[in-house]
Amino acid sequence: xxxxxxxxxxxxxxxxxxxxxxxxxxxxxxxxxxxxxxxxxxxxxxxxxxxxxxxxxxxxxxxxxxxxxxxxxxxxxxxxxxxxxxxxxxxxxxxxxxxxxxxxxxxxxxxxxxxxxxxxxxxxxxxxxxxxxxxxxxxxxxxxxxxxxxxxxxxxxxxxxxxxxxxxxxxxxxxxxxxxxxxxxxxxxxxxxxxxxxxxxxxxxxxxxxxxxxxxxxxxxxxxxxxxxxxxxxxxxxxxxxxxxxxxxxxxxxxxxxxxxxxxxxxxxxxxxxxxxxxxxxxxxxxxxxxxxxx
Amino acid sequence: xxxxxxxxxxxxxxxxxxxxxxxxxxxxxxxxxxxxxxxxxxxxxxxxxxxxxxxxxxxxxxxxxxxxxxxxxxxxxxxxxxxxxxxxxxxxxxxxxxxxxxxxxxxxxxxxxxxxxxxxxxxxxxxxxxxxxxxxxxxxxxxxxxxxxxxxxxxxxxxxxxxxxxxxxxxxxxxxxxxxxxxxxxxxxxxxxxxxxxxxxxxxxxxxxxxxxxxxxxxxxxxxxxxxxxxxxxxxxxxxxxxxxxx
Numbered sequence: 001x002x003x004x005x006x007x008x009x010x011x012x013x014x015x016x017x018x019x020x021x022x023x024x025x026x027x028x029x030x031x032x033x034x035x036x037x038x039x040x041x042x043x044x045x046x047x048x049x050x051x052x053x054x055x056x057x058x059x060x061x062x063x064x065x066x067x068x069x070x071x072x073x074x075x076x077x078x079x080x081x082x083x084x085x086x087x088x089x090x091x092x093x094x095x096x097x098x099x100x101x102x103x104x105x106x107x108x109x110x111x112x113x114x115x116x117x118x119x120x121x122x123x124x125x126x127x128x129x130x131x132x133x134x135x136x137x138x139x140x141x142x143x144x145x146x147x148x149x150x151x152x153x154x155x156x157x158x159x160x161x162x163x164x165x166x167x168x169x170x171x172x173x174x175x176x177x178x179x180x181x182x183x184x185x186x187x188x189x190x191x192x193x194x195x196x197x198x199x200x201x202x203x204x205x206x207x208x209x210x211x212x213x214x215x216x217x218x219x220x221x222x223x224x225x226x227x228x229x230x231x232x233x234x235x236x237x238x239x240x241x242x243x244x245x246x247x248x249x250x251x252x253x254x255x256x257x258x259x260x261x262x263x264x265x266x267x268x269x270x271x272x273x274x275x276x277x278x279x280x281x282x283x284x285x286x287x288x289x290x291x292x293x294x295x
Numbered sequence: 296x297x298x299x300x301x302x303x304x305x306x307x308x309x310x311x312x313x314x315x316x317x318x319x320x321x322x323x324x325x326x327x328x329x330x331x332x333x334x335x336x337x338x339x340x341x342x343x344x345x346x347x348x349x350x351x352x353x354x355x356x357x358x359x360x361x362x363x364x365x366x367x368x369x370x371x372x373x374x375x376x377x378x379x380x381x382x383x384x385x386x387x388x389x390x391x392x393x394x395x396x397x398x399x400x401x402x403x404x405x406x407x408x409x410x411x412x413x414x415x416x417x418x419x420x421x422x423x424x425x426x427x428x429x430x431x432x433x434x435x436x437x438x439x440x441x442x443x444x445x446x447x448x449x450x451x452x453x454x455x456x457x458x459x460x461x462x463x464x465x466x467x468x469x470x471x472x473x474x475x476x477x478x479x480x481x482x483x484x485x486x487x488x489x490x491x492x493x494x495x496x497x498x499x500x501x502x503x504x505x506x507x508x509x510x511x512x513x514x515x516x517x518x519x520x521x522x523x524x525x526x527x528x529x530x531x532x533x534x535x536x537x538x539x540x541x542x
Contacts, residue, residue: 001440003478010456013455017334017458020333021332039380076429098433253373257331
């Protein structure tokens with residue numbers, strides 16, 4: 001019997017299994033266990049959560065392998081980790097460590113200003129950020145098996161995540177009414193391969209799973225992103241920067257499962273510990289906007 | 296729903312109905328898909344392709360309306376935890392013991408097993424078999440293979456295994472439906488025990504509907520047996536009433 005590994009189907013398939021779930025940023029094995037216990041479907045192992053990366057400045061890089069190994073050993077759910085945009089050696093290192101998914105992330109300082117990683121060359125699947133349909137399809141063309149809208153990480157402000165999700169979903173719904181004759185020119189305008197544009201039109205959604213990320217701070221934020229069409233939610237600083245991480249983690253998981261049930265949403269939003277303090281986007285200097293990294 | 300962008304998902308369901316295999320059912324059975332986390336939407340679409348009605352199950356009330364339950368792929372720790380947190384675990388066990396058809400795929404197969412290797416919280420423990428989680432390795436070891444169709448009939452069945460569990464042993468009366476090849480030790484990957492079915496791979500990610508057809512058939516048998524049971528009871532009651540009336 002022929003056994004095939006690392007196919008696009010099994011890469012994208014793991015993302016299918018994460019749907020309806022919450023992926024949480026964790027910086028220690030102890031955080032990872034709290035996240036797993038609260039019902040996270042996966043964890044993102046990193047040295048600093050985005051809000052700390054934002055406040056401490058400097059070059060943000062892949063985390064130390066010992067930290068990632070410690071987190072892999074602590075939990076049985078899939079473990080993701082981040083590499084800098086274009087840094088294919090960091091990606092090779094993470095693949096060797098056995099991480100289950102690599103996030104080529106704008107939250108870290110980009111390593112290449114022209115090219116993202118050729119993700120087809122790796123056995124491990126990649127997730128990448130996007131702000132609009134063109135960016136999502138360019139990443140898929142490079143081999144991404146999962147997409148997340150970027151939002152603005154480390155702000156606790158949902159506005160950018162909403163903007164990016166609405167941009168992607170709005171473009172997909174406009175695509176539905178386009179005739180074949182419009183597709184080539186539309187593909188050129190958004191800078192995406194026409195075959196992927198056609199596939200998106202036929203499926204009525206992105207060809208891979210699409211999570212929301214960047215600014216989710218409350219259960220209501222998470223449910224909002226689900227109602228806007230996200231398949232699941234990444235929560236970065238929102239959990240371990242809140243006053244009671246375990247409770248916040250539980251509440252956000254429940255809100256994602258029951259995102260259409262207003263009574264449950266009211267219940268999980270009641271008497272919550274304080275969410276992380278947020279940042280207004282227009283108070284952030286232009287050079288510190290993370291979503292602008294990548295193209 | 297406040298916002299309509301989710302309609303895209305329904306469109307996917309519609310677009311994939313082309314491979315329906317010609318099944319036109321009466322729509323008399325309702326197949327539940329446990330929708331706590333995982334790829335429940337793909338299962339719902341596949342059930343729709345074989346012509347049965349689908350209900351996403353997130354509450355006990357919904358559980359009591361179904362003639363069968365699919366526990367989808369996803370993270371077994373997450374689904375196990377949410378079943379307990381939302382009060383669904385005991386009611387599912389109860390209905391399973393009463394004969395409700397239940398089919399677990401991947402994470403769902405883990406949760407059905409009586410013995411689970413390395414799950415730190417209770418599953419449903421309904422089916423006499425031992426299953427080991429993530430037993431083929433991490434994500435880079437996930438794989439696809441063509442299985443010979445065995446008990447299902449027809450051509451080979453393409454199977455997708457993602458961080459899949461391994462069925463380590465089954466009780467004597469568990470029927471093995473599908474196995475891996477000789478090089479992989481012929482290990483079982485699809486098994487059935489009365490009204491319970493478990494597969495360690497993901498039929499919902501392919502267009503091959505044979506296992507969904509089989510499961511919907513199990514649900515139909517359960518529903519019609521239930522109807523005839525309640526008809527017998529009703530007949531008994533009216534006979535008793537008639538007898539009482541005459542006395």
